[in-house]
Structure formats: C-alpha cells, structure tokens
Amino acid sequence: xxxxxxxxxxxxxxxxxxxxxxxxxxxxxxxxxxxxxxxxxxxxxxxxxxxxxxxxxxxxxxxxxxxxxxxxxxxxxxxxxxxxxxxxxxxxxxxxxxxxxxxxxxxxxxxxxxxxxxxxxxxxxxxxxxxxxxxxxxxxxxxxxxxxxxxxxxxxxxxxxxxxxxxxxxxxxxxxxxxxxxxxxxxxxxxxxxxxxxxxxxxxxxxxxxxxxxxxxxxxxxxxxxxxxxxxxxxxxxxxxxxxxxxxxxxxxxxxxxxxxxxxxxxxxxxxxxxxxxxxxxxxxxxxxxxxxxxx
Amino acid sequence: xxxxxxxxxxxxxxxxxxxxxxxxxxxxxxxxxxxxxxxxxxxxxxxxxxxxxxxxxxxxxxxxxxxxxxxxxxxxxxxxxxxxxxxxxxxxxxxxxxxxxxxxxxxxxxxxxxxxxxxxxxxxx
Numbered sequence: 001x002x003x004x005x006x007x008x009x010x011x012x013x014x015x016x017x018x019x020x021x022x023x024x025x026x027x028x029x030x031x032x033x034x035x036x037x038x039x040x041x042x043x044x045x046x047x048x049x050x051x052x053x054x055x056x057x058x059x060x061x062x063x064x065x066x067x068x069x070x071x072x073x074x075x076x077x078x079x080x081x082x083x084x085x086x087x088x089x090x091x092x093x094x095x096x097x098x099x100x101x102x103x104x105x106x107x108x109x110x111x112x113x114x115x116x117x118x119x120x121x122x123x124x125x126x127x128x129x130x131x132x133x134x135x136x137x138x139x140x141x142x143x144x145x146x147x148x149x150x151x152x153x154x155x156x157x158x159x160x161x162x163x164x165x166x167x168x169x170x171x172x173x174x175x176x177x178x179x180x181x182x183x184x185x186x187x188x189x190x191x192x193x194x195x196x197x198x199x200x201x202x203x204x205x206x207x208x209x210x211x212x213x214x215x216x217x218x219x220x221x222x223x224x225x226x227x228x229x230x231x232x233x234x235x236x237x238x239x240x241x242x243x244x245x246x247x248x249x250x251x252x253x254x255x256x257x258x259x260x261x262x263x264x265x266x267x268x269x270x271x272x273x274x275x276x277x278x279x280x281x282x283x284x285x286x287x288x289x290x291x292x293x294x295x296x
Numbered sequence: 297x298x299x300x301x302x303x304x305x306x307x308x309x310x311x312x313x314x315x316x317x318x319x320x321x322x323x324x325x326x327x328x329x330x331x332x333x334x335x336x337x338x339x340x341x342x343x344x345x346x347x348x349x350x351x352x353x354x355x356x357x358x359x360x361x362x363x364x365x366x367x368x369x370x371x372x373x374x375x376x377x378x379x380x381x382x383x384x385x386x387x388x389x390x391x392x393x394x395x396x397x398x399x400x401x402x403x404x405x406x407x408x409x410x411x412x413x414x415x416x417x418x419x420x421x
Contacts, residue, residue: 190367
C-alpha cells in the first residue's frame with residue numbers, strides 16, 4: 001500500500017513536468033488519439049514499475065531513475081502548445097472583431113506572453129531532459145566547477161584530495177536540483193550556447209550550437225520582449241530595442257523593428273501586420289520552427 | 297543659436313570602424329580609425345573585451361569572443377548606438393555564412409549613454 005502511494009506521488013510530480021498528460025480523456029481531447037495512446041503506454045509502464053520496485057528505499061527517486069526523458073517529447077509538447085496559443089489568439093481576434101482595436105492588441109500581447117513563457121519552460125525542460133538522457137558532460141562540468149570553487153577559496157590546497165562521486169545516470173529530480181534547487185526554470189539569459197556546450201552531451205549540444213545566428217538572435221529577442229512586458233523598466237525596454245534591431249533582416253524582415261518600441265507600444269508592435277501575417281503569428285511560427293530544429 | 301549648431305555638428309561626427317573577423321579563433325576585432333589612443337585600459341564584459349582611452353573616455357577598439365554565437369549586443373548598442381550594432385550584426389551574419397573577413401563601417405557620434413557606460417566600465421576596471 002505504501003509503495004502504491006509513493007508511486008502515485010511520483011506520478012503527480014510527473015504531471016508537474018508534463019502538464020499536458022493530465023488524464024487519458026483530457027489528453028485525447030487536447031492532443032488526439034496519439035497522446036492518449038502514449039499515456040496508456042505510460043500507465044502500463046507505471047504499473048510495471050510498481051510491480052518490480054522494492055518496497056523499501058527512496059521510491060520516488062527509483063521511479064525517475066527507471067525512465068529517461070526524451071527531449072523530443074518536449075519539442076512535441078512545445079509545438080502543440082504553440083498551436084494551441086495561436087488557436088486561442090485567432091478565436092479571440094474573431095470574437096473581438098467588432099471591438100476596440102486596443103482590445104485586439106492586448107490579446108496579441110497576451111498571446112506573446114503565453115508563447116514566450118512556454119518557450120522558456122520548454123527550453124529548460126529540454127535541457128534537463130538532455131542531461132538526464134546522458135549525464136556524462138554535465139558530471140564533468142559539475143566536477144570542474146566544484147574544483148574551481150575549492151581552488152579559489154580558503155581550502156584551495158585541499159582540492160587535490162576532493163573526490164566527487166555522482167551517479168553515472170542523473171535522475172530528473174537530481175538534475176533539476178543541481179541546476180536550480182528552488183525548482184525554477186533554468187535562466188539561460190544570453191548564455192544558452194555556452195551552457196549547451198558545457199553541460200550537454202555532443203548529440204544535443206550540437207543541436208543548439210548549429211542553430212543559425214538568426215535563430216539565436218530571435219530567441220534572445222523573445223526573452224527581451226517578455227522581460228520588457230513584465231518589468232516595463234527603462235533598462236528592459238532598451239534591451240528589447242537592441243535585440244529587435246539586430247534581428248537578421250533576411251530571415252526576420254517582419255520582426256525587425258523600424259522605430260523604437262516603447263514599453264506602452266509593445267502590444268502595437270506585436271499586433272502590427274508588416275506583410276501578410278501579424279507579427280504575433282510570425283513570432284509563434286518562428287519559435288515553433290526553432291524548437292523543431294532541436295529534434296534529434 | 298550657436299549652442300544648437302554645435303550640438304547638431306557633434307551628432308553628425310562620423311568615424312570609421314574597422315571590423316575584422318578571425319575565423320580560426322572565432323573573434324571579431326573592431327577598431328575606431330579616428331582614435332589616437334592615449335593611455336588605454338582593457339575591460340572585459342562577458343564576451344566583449346574593450347580597450348578604452350582613459351583620458352578621452354572613449355572606446356578605441358574592442359574584441360568579441362565566440363562571435364559565431366554572439367547575441368549580447370546591448371553593451372555595444374549603449375556604446376555605439378543602433379546603426380553601428382545593426383551593421384555589426386549584418387557583418388556577423390556575412391562572416392558566419394560567407395566567411396567575409398573584414399569591413400569598414402561608418403560610426404556616427406556615440407549616443408548619450410556612451411559616456412556614462414564608459415565611466416562605469418572604467419570605475420569597475
């Protein structure tokens with residue numbers, strides 16, 4: 001009985017990471033039969049784990065050790081979420097067709113926040129899943145950082161005697177705990193490629209490092225716009241303007257700003273239609289495409 | 297209105313910024329041609345290493361490491377303004393895609409934020 005309860009706790013924890021897999025019925029409604037099928041196989045997997053796990057020890061840890069996260073699943077989830085966000089935006093625009101333009105602009109702003117927040121969560125989960133898949137590079141990185149911190153401290157001479165024993169395979173909970181003990185998303189800032197190079201196995205690091213410059217600049221701009229929307233500080237608005245002016249005009253002609261965007265003008269920038277689509281639609285499509293390029 | 301004319305003239309001062317990309321080390325080297333450097337100080341901010349003329353409080357040259365993946369343009373924007381960072385980003389795309397090695401761009405007078413940022417950098421150095 002104890003064993004079952006703890007496994008369910010583990011399952012709840014999983015729901016936090018995979019919020020789209022809430023229940024078989026809801027998943028089927030949201031994402032079709034494929035997601036429901038995957039969920040059913042996951043339930044079978046959980047039942048199997050329940051049968052084979054010992055009743056003593058750290059069950060939750062064992063559950064997460066038993067299965068590796070596939071970063072491609074995170075890409076699938078993000079692509080679905082972007083589609084859902086765009087769908088909500090389109091329906092909102094239709095519903096507000098006869099309303100004030102300002103309301104439609106606000107709906108575009110909301111849609112951007114939705115997709116930008118989703119992007120940040122996705123990038124964080126994808127990174128964690130890649131480390132969980134193969135922890136070798138991350139273990140080396142953690143050890144070198146630990147040694148550097150000891151060398152530079154009061155007990156520098158003891159560095160040679162320090163031995164760090166990390167499990168060969170780091171569970172999702174352990175990776176999350178090491179990256180951010182508070183369980184927040186990883187804040188990459190402008191260091192996504194640096195962290196991918198240092199922490200991920202070659203298979204996944206290459207995916208990030210081979211993204212085009214236009215994609216990297218776009219991802220940076222996405223984060224800066226989100227910050228400017230949330231903070232509205234002069235500094236965050238300045239950073240957003242820098243990020244929008246250096247976008248690659250050959251790829252993102254629709255998104256490059258022509259005039260300075262003020263904090264109050266972000267909604268207008270997103271709702272504008274420089275060519276055939278509104279910028280908010282282009283942002284959704286571009287983020288979805290960048291995520292797609294991370295598939296292995 | 298002599299004051300206003302001085303201000304206008306100052307805004308239109310243009311100097312040449314020479315950009316050179318070294319693909320082997322993946323570094324951008326940029327130097328302002330008009331700057332006759334006095335005593336200079338090297339200041340590193342993340343991937344940007346600036347060489348600042350302490351007396352004139354001006355950046356005379358800078359290097360950008362890991363240029364292929366460089367996205368943190370804000371400091372350069374504060375120092376040189378929109379037009380210059382737009383040109384550097386265009387050069388970056390060309391350098392990465394077509395292995396263009398050097399280019400000369402026109403740098404208008406630095407924005408108002410430039411002096412404040414340089415002073416902050418010198419204080420931190």
